[in-house]
Amino acid sequence: MRTGKETVPEMKMTSAKANKMLRNLNDEHSKIVNMEKKESSFLAVMGEDPETVRPAYDYEAVQSELEEIEGKVRTLKHAIFDFNMNTVVPEFGMTIDEMLIYIPQLSRRLSRLETLAMMIPKERECSIRSNIVDYRYANFDIEKASADYSHTRELLSKAQMALDKLNNSVEFEVDL
Structure with a gap:
């Protein structure tokens, strides 16, 4: 979430590039969610020390990364939407x-x-x-x-x- 204190540089891009970036962000989000499913819980055999088989998983870091990606997706989708709503195709009016x-x-x-x-x-x-x-x-x-x-x-x-x-x-x- 943006606090207003951050200064985020504006990027110029075409709709094609924005859509490609959007696909990449969605792919990255899916990858993180799939890894979260695998790493957020684990099995240990009875008598086994769970710490020896615990996967590396940082709940807060994962949630933060997902929220950051989701924010970028919202921003990109809004920019694409705005571009699509306000850009006229001259040949067709x-x-x-x-x-x-x-x-x-x-x-x-x-x-x-x-x-x-x-x-x-x-x-x-x-x-x-x-x-x-x-x-x-x-x-x-x-x-x-x-x-x-x-x-x-x-x-x-x-x-x-x-x-x-x-x-x-x-x-x-x-x-x-």
């Missing part, structure tokens, strides 16, 4: 936060359009229930669906590249 919603929407649209674009105008279907042959007809313009699929694929690619460019080039400050 949306904030990064909006783009993080828009890109999955485009992906789902692309998947739907792919199914429609691959349909054939008239397809024969055989029914198990009878010997009657049915035909399934496309109820839309398949060429339009195909064109929309191509457009959406290009738009998705452009959106991903624009977001990657910002995440790897624009820096923001983080007080770690």
Whole structure:
């Protein structure tokens, strides 16, 4: 916990670097928690001196280290959140936060359009229930669906590249 007396230097980093640092902090936190599970208790055989098999474990030091990491995670996540909420992707006129919603929407649209674009105008279907042959007809313009699929694929690619460019080039400050 910060007391206000400490002076913490601000670091400049990109979103990509901040996210990598966040993954590393979470990995380190998990490693410490897993070690704590192993070292916070131990077994000794009856008659054995427990001090001879006691693992090295410092409860207060471990808790302090975990709290420090958790504080850094909060700070980083907040800085990333702030960056995402306030940084506009110029090509789209949306904030990064909006783009993080828009890109999955485009992906789902692309998947739907792919199914429609691959349909054939008239397809024969055989029914198990009878010997009657049915035909399934496309109820839309398949060429339009195909064109929309191509457009959406290009738009998705452009959106991903624009977001990657910002995440790897624009820096923001983080007080770690």
